[in-house]
Amino acid sequence: MLTNRVKELRARFNLTQSGLAENVGVTRQTIVSLEKGSYTPSLLLAMNIAEVFDMPIERIFSKEEKKK
Amino acid sequence: MSMYITVFLRIMLLLSFSVMVFDFLRVEQLFIQMDRGYIDGFEVFITRWPGVIFIIIAILFVIINIVQFILVRRNKHSILNAFLAAEYDVSDERAVQITHKAVSNAFVFILVYSFFIIGSYMFIPNYFVDYIWYPLFTTASIPIVGLLTYLISFKVLQHK
Numbered sequence: 001m002l003t004n005r006v007k008e009l010r011a012r013f014n015l016t017q018s019g020l021a022e023n024v025g026v027t028r029q030t031i032v033s034l035e036k037g038s039y040t041p042s043l044l045l046a047m048n049i050a051e052v053f054d055m056p057i058e059r060i061f062s063k064e065e066k067k068k
Numbered sequence: 069m070s071m072y073i074t075v076f077l078r079i080m081l082l083l084s085f086s087v088m089v090f091d092f093l094r095v096e097q098l099f100i101q102m103d104r105g106y107i108d109g110f111e112v113f114i115t116r117w118p119g120v121i122f123i124i125i126a127i128l129f130v131i132i133n134i135v136q137f138i139l140v141r142r143n144k145h146s147i148l149n150a151f152l153a154a155e156y157d158v159s160d161e162r163a164v165q166i167t168h169k170a171v172s173n174a175f176v177f178i179l180v181y182s183f184f185i186i187g188s189y190m191f192i193p194n195y196f197v198d199y200i201w202y203p204l205f206t207t208a209s210i211p212i213v214g215l216l217t218y219l220i221s222f223k224v225l226q227h228k
Contacts, residue, residue, distance in 0.1 A: 025160070027162070030161070039162055050104065
């Protein structure tokens with residue numbers, strides 16, 4: 001399972017969901033489900049998000065083992 | 069473009085076309101019966117509204133397809149190579165992924181549904197004579213059921 005800090009970083013960078021969506025080339029709904037953790041982004045989208053926040057991907061996305 | 073509109077139009081297109089074909093088959097069947105000497109003559113009333121609806125919906129559907137294609141091309145986030153039908157949402161990578169899942173669900177549902185439809189012909193063996201509508205409308209129901217499964221699956225996955 002992939003967890004992310006998109007919501008936290010978006011707030012820190014003072015970006016709206018629509019703004020971030022526009023920057024990375026997806027719809028707002030995709031950002032919503034990404035923040036909820038119900039969508040695993042493609043590598044390209046993850047790289048685009050990392051570019052917007054100017055951070056390496058691994059500081060935004062991290063792998064988490066599924067709880068049994 | 070709302071997926072509800074495109075799915076509704078596609079279903080109406082299939083239904084109106086089926087009714088048109090049904091009318092044609094009904095008359096053909098009466099001619100065959102007369103030819104074989106089962107009946108001396110017949111009277112038939114053909115309704116025009118399925119044909120009118122079919123033409124209107126076909127024109128609307130072509131227009132919507134063109135508009136949809138233009139919108140997809142204009143939207144810089146769209147994944148153009150995934151666009152195959154107006155029902156497909158290709159607005160971004162998640163929409164394409166959901167479309168793929170919904171299409172898979174519809175495909176499996178069609179496989180199961182067709183199995184039962186084919187089996188149901190066993191119970192109506194004289195459908196060519198008395199129930200001419202049965203094979204026609206059950207065949208038309210296959211893509212309709214597929215479309216509805218696709219729509220429901222898509223909307224459920226989209227709101228997850």
